[in-house]
Amino acid sequence: MAIDSQQFRSALGSFATGITIVTTRDKVGRDVGLTVNSFNSVSLDPPMVLWSLAKKSQTRQAFLQAGYFAVHILAADQSELATRFASRMDRFSGLVLERGEKEIPLLQGCAARFQCKTVSCYEGGDHDIFVGEVVSFEHFDRPTLVFLGGRYAVAVEKPDLSGQETNTSSDLGRNTLGYLFARTYYHLRVRLRPELARLNLTEADSFILAALALNSPCTAHELADLVGVSGYQMTQQDMMRLAQRNLIDLRGSGGADQVVQLADAGTKIVLNIASVSAAIESDAVTDLSYTEIELLKQMLRKIIRRTKAPWQKDPLVLESSGVEVR
Ligand SMILES: Cc1cc2nc3c(=O)[nH]c(=O)nc-3n(C[C@H](O)[C@H](O)[C@H](O)COP(=O)(O)O)c2cc1C
Incomplete structure (x- = not known):
């Protein structure tokens, strides 16, 4: 059966993910990075993660050569950064950066940040799958950005949809x-x-x-x-x-x-x-x-x-x- 790639993409979109920006530094010292939602955990001990990079990506050589990368799990208020790192504009311009292993650029304001050493790179069709061992990480107390059905979203606790709270006729009102x-x-x-x-x-x-x-x-x-x-x-x-x-x-x-x-x-x-009302x-x-x-x-x-x-x-x-x- 021939797979329609548009429909395949759309079906994959029903799987909710977070959004990350993966960064590294190329061999002439330029910062590179892109928006990625193929990020996933692999192993707890040793701590390992993976993500996949399109072979046609302009960042491919940099990630293959660098040996280290940083994964930033974006916070709910960082959707503009996600759009910026998937665009053609100068992705790092104006951003306040920190530096990690081998001077890789670290972004601020995210929900979590992982610095990784590349341990394997596998072919996966039109993508390369990067597996990294986590050498250090930080977890910040911020709600995360969600990606679902091609749109940015936020996670809220699932409401009670069972109708149990109001299921008798006298409760209807x-x-x-x-x-x-x-x-x-x-x-x-x-x-x-x-x-x-x-x-x-x-x-x-x-x-x-x-x-x-x-x-x-x-x-x-x-x-x-x-x-x-x-x-x-x-x-x-x-x-x-x-x-x-x-x-x-x-x-x-x-x-x-x-x-x-x-x-x-x-x-x-x-x-x-007004101030008492605000406190209430x-x-x-x-x-x-x-x-x-x-x-x-x-x-x-x-x-x-x-x-x-x-x-x-x-x-x-x-x-x-x-x-x-x-
Ligand atoms: C929400 C979202 C998730 C993405 N996930 C990936 C991904 O997992 N792997 C990938 O190679 N590109 C992914 N992309 C696409 C790249 O961010 C985008 O194509 C970028 O322009 C690539 O630029 P480059 O050629 O400079 O690498 C994603 C884009 C968005 C908006």
Whole structure:
């Protein structure tokens, strides 16, 4: 049966790998290196690894002659480096390098780094298979970059897909995004309440100040619309109360067109609430990895973009302020 090389490549792509950059130094002292995902472990004792290099690679002679090479397992934030070391550009330009065995170049910022002595080189079709004995290695505490289906990815712990957490009919509502969003929001708000009480602010006050923080100055009518998103109907008394405490400034005669602006004391309080909120948030995500937190934010932004109709204004931000949810 004839093998279609395109389909073969694509089938191989369903095997998730990490990504490495393998480097060495050629005989005239030039640094060489390329992006490699054929890296694998071979033996623990003695410690040995392998990788394969396309015979048509311009780096082939350097790796065959050098006798030593370094393998860098890339960290999750190094996909640009992977692209650079598979491109025609000057791969090492501007990089801060360290030097290893026989002056081979060592890259920084990776998840792990192995310096190896070449012990065998086998032919493997259109590739050469390099086997190296590890002479030293370093392991850094960084999440690794993953390569799957021709795309860069990150590894997160597999979610429970068994449905065991919510498998009774009475639990069904607890597995909706709406329930989970609302409950998360509620838990975070409850933790903020002692700070609001300390500042002698009601929930409504905090909504008004938060809306103003993004849109100051604006008219009373616009502010009422923004605060209305929280479900609270702002009143003239609310504004008077905050103005009496010098947290907001009111300009012009009362009514819908009155201009409302955050005063200096109001800005101070908003910053105070923001820093307490940040501490609450960072405690709430303690059990998530950095990668999971970034992934969660990315997913929420996608949902926000998707659920916002094209004709719909951002409900939390006035168009004139130009602040957009990204
Ligand atoms: C994710 C990824 C994995 C790669 N893995 C290998 C590999 O294992 N072996 C290899 O020879 N080339 C591999 N390549 C291709 C080389 O990095 C690329 O062809 C490079 O341009 C070779 O340049 P050279 O001719 O200077 O060696 C990979 C490229 C990418 C983007």
